[in-house]
Amino acid sequence: MKILVAIKQVPARDSQLIASTDGKWVDESSLEYEINEPDAYALEEALQLKESAGGGEVIAVCAGPDRASSTIREALAKGADRAIHIEVEDIANWDTLSVAKLLAAAAKAESPDLVLTGLQSDDVGAGQVGVVLAELLGLPHATIIMEVVIDGATVRVKRELEDGWFQHVSMPLPAVLTIQSGIKKLRYATLMGIKRAKTKEVKSLSPADLGVANTPSYQVVSVMLPQKSKQTVMLHTVAELVDKLKNEVRVI
Amino acid sequence: MSGILAVLEAGQKISLETLAAARDLGAKLQLPVHVVEPDRNYTADDYTDSLAQLIREKSFDLILFPHTYQVRDFAPKLATRFDRALISDVIRLRVEGAKLFATRQLFQGKLNAELEPIGKPIFLSLQAGAYAPAEAQAPTETLPAAGTSRQKPEERYREAQRAVDLSAAPIIVSVGRGIKEKENLSLIEDLAAVLGAEIAASRPICDNGWLPMERQVGSSGQTVTPKLYLAIGLSGAIQHLVGMKGSKTIVAINKDPNAPIFEVADYGICDDLFDVVPALTAAIKAAKS
Numbered sequence: 001m002k003i004l005v006a007i008k009q010v011p012a013r014d015s016q017l018i019a020s021t022d023g024k025w026v027d028e029s030s031l032e033y034e035i036n037e038p039d040a041y042a043l044e045e046a047l048q049l050k051e052s053a054g055g056g057e058v059i060a061v062c063a064g065p066d067r068a069s070s071t072i073r074e075a076l077a078k079g080a081d082r083a084i085h086i087e088v089e090d091i092a093n094w095d096t097l098s099v100a101k102l103l104a105a106a107a108k109a110e111s112p113d114l115v116l117t118g119l120q121s122d123d124v125g126a127g128q129v130g131v132v133l134a135e136l137l138g139l140p141h142a143t144i145i146m147e148v149v150i151d152g153a154t155v156r157v158k159r160e161l162e163d164g165w166f167q168h169v170s171m172p173l174p175a176v177l178t179i180q181s182g183i184k185k186l187r188y189a190t191l192m193g194i195k196r197a198k199t200k201e202v203k204s205l206s207p208a209d210l211g212v213a214n215t216p217s218y219q220v221v222s223v224m225l226p227q228k229s230k231q232t233v234m235l236h237t238v239a240e241l242v243d244k245l246k247n248e249v250r251v252i
Numbered sequence: 253m254s255g256i257l258a259v260l261e262a263g264q265k266i267s268l269e270t271l272a273a274a275r276d277l278g279a280k281l282q283l284p285v286h287v288v289e290p291d292r293n294y295t296a297d298d299y300t301d302s303l304a305q306l307i308r309e310k311s312f313d314l315i316l317f318p319h320t321y322q323v324r325d326f327a328p329k330l331a332t333r334f335d336r337a338l339i340s341d342v343i344r345l346r347v348e349g350a351k352l353f354a355t356r357q358l359f360q361g362k363l364n365a366e367l368e369p370i371g372k373p374i375f376l377s378l379q380a381g382a383y384a385p386a387e388a389q390a391p392t393e394t395l396p397a398a399g400t401s402r403q404k405p406e407e408r409y410r411e412a413q414r415a416v417d418l419s420a421a422p423i424i425v426s427v428g429r430g431i432k433e434k435e436n437l438s439l440i441e442d443l444a445a446v447l448g449a450e451i452a453a454s455r456p457i458c459d460n461g462w463l464p465m466e467r468q469v470g471s472s473g474q475t476v477t478p479k480l481y482l483a484i485g486l487s488g489a490i491q492h493l494v495g496m497k498g499s500k501t502i503v504a505i506n507k508d509p510n511a512p513i514f515e516v517a518d519y520g521i522c523d524d525l526f527d528v529v530p531a532l533t534a535a536i537k538a539a540k541s
Contacts, residue, residue: 011359013429014508015359016508016510017359017362017363017510019363026358026359026363037456095337096328096337096338097331097332097335097336097337098337100332122359122360123358123359124358125341125357125358125359125360126328126338126340126341127324127328127340127341128324128328128337128338128340131296131324131325131326131328131329131332132328132329132331132332132337134329135300135328135329135332135333136332140296140297140402140403141296141329142296142325142403143321143324143325144321144324144325144472160321160472161321161322161408162320162321162471162472163475164410164411164473164474165408165409165410166408166409166410166411167405167406167407167408167409168405168406169403169404169405169406170403170404170406171402171403171404172402180472181455181456181459182455182456182458182459182460185461215335216337216370217331217336217337217339217369217370217371218337218339218354218367218368218369218370219367219368219370220365220366220367221353221365221366221367221368222365222366223358223363223364223365224363224364224365224366225363225364225510226357226361226362226363226364226512226515227364228514228515229515229516230515230516230517230518232504232514232515232517232518232519232520233518233519233520234519234520234521234522235519235520235521236521238521238528238531238532238535239535241503241519241521241532242532242535242536242539244503244519245480245503245536246539248501249479249480249500249501249503251422251423251447251479251480252447252536252539252540
């Protein structure tokens with residue numbers, strides 16, 4: 001079983017974010033980066049599927065600038081067998097479709113049995129790359145997956161629906177799945193894994209190598225702080241809050 | 253210009269919001285509005301094929317969807333068939349002359365981006381609360397089934413009856429990632445105990461197994477409307493907000509002044525929860541005695 005996992009590098013979760021001077025994205029100068037958390041779960045699921053099958057290959061693919069190599073190394077340290085880095089310095093200017101075209105071109109050359117990715121990214125949060133990849137690769141797909149069972153040439157998955165509902169869906173392999181956070185417990189990279197990662201293959205490709213151009217369906221007009229829908233009354237002491245809870249909310 | 257297509261989803265309140273948006277845009281852009289609400293068992297392949305056929309036949313300029321889990325499952329695929337990117341979870345639409353601008357969130361609500369579509373057709377999905385719902389359902393066009401699908405869905409089901417019904421709780425103390433470690437949850441338990449509150453959480457807390465999934469509030473958890481919702485160390489990603497913003501009074505404690513939770517909170521304390529929560533528990537205990 002050959003499993004391709006699309007991963008993304010995103011600003012660390014507690015980053016203080018301000019708009020860039022051109023007002024089209026965020027100021028990246030002082031940000032730290034980490035693996036997009038839902039993608040970490042997709043990687044974990046891929047590694048466990050390979051382990052339970054007793055063999056196969058997990059390939060991490062990541063489109064991003066040079067700095068994304070640290071996230072790729074992390075995936076290799078956790079157990080991915082090799083990686084593909086699609087080097088795109090201005091990845092923030094690429095829309096979801098154009099990014100998915102890059103990933104699809106790289107995936108096509110690999111002919112994987114299964115493509116996994118997180119259900120959405122913590123930065124843009126469009127939640128589309130997996131579904132678009134499926135269409136570009138001509139594969140069936142399912143989203144927001146909490147369980148994956150492979151049975152020969154078929155995969156049966158448990159989808160999360162809204163409001164506490166679930167559904168099992170089966171489809172033929174190869175297929176694309178987007179993985180819900182929390183599907184399995186995440187592993188840490190071991191010291192041995194980190195050491196081994198250094199010797200693993202990372203193939204570098206450019207958009208030109210893949211024959212993909214950035215053809216956006218939209219342009220960013222501006223990035224700004226949200227307008228508040230409510231005027232939050234900011235309190236400065238616990239005593240003030242207790243007073244509100246007692247006299248206005250009347251729960252004490 | 254040949255019109256707007258609103259693709260609704262049966263039984264979803266957000267569909268009426270999408271219908272209202274379609275009518276509003278139709279009036280402003282002087283475009284006729286068509287509505288479809290496919291009423292059959294869903295598969296991504298079937299919906300994509302049949303909607304693609306309809307959009308091609310009538311060459312719609314703008315296709316609007318409610319941002320539901322089902323739409324997330326097929327709309328990006330449908331847009332791709334037209335070599336377009338879906339502009340998803342839009343929270344605001346603005347029309348300037350014949351131009352349309354869509355605002356969506358970035359970084360889980362910490363920032364917003366206004367986007368201008370380039371080219372046509374435009375595919376947009378609307379987040380809950382973007383529009384006031386339309387009062388009446390529109391007559392819908394039928395959508396013939398495409399007939400083929402690689403996905404074989406089984407019956408939808410709910411897991412065992414929830415032991416905790418947060419929807420009936422008058423006071424909820426809810427905790428997010430800011431709590432850092434499972435061991436620190438005792439701070440929240442102490443506060444909930446003095447308030448006589450139920451404990452709830454955002455998704456990551458339940459994903460980590462620190463609290464059972466049935467205590468999760470948000471789009472994939474429970475929807476709550478308590479008298480008091482006390483959000484502690486909880487940033488307020490939109491998936492969480494949709495589950496709790498109907499609360500009568502919302503109090504947020506968070507050390508990040510730009511946390512989106514402060515956009516919906518009535519009262520806020522911008523400070524470290526590890527300082528505030530124990531002091532609050534003690535003060536409430538004192539006030540009650």
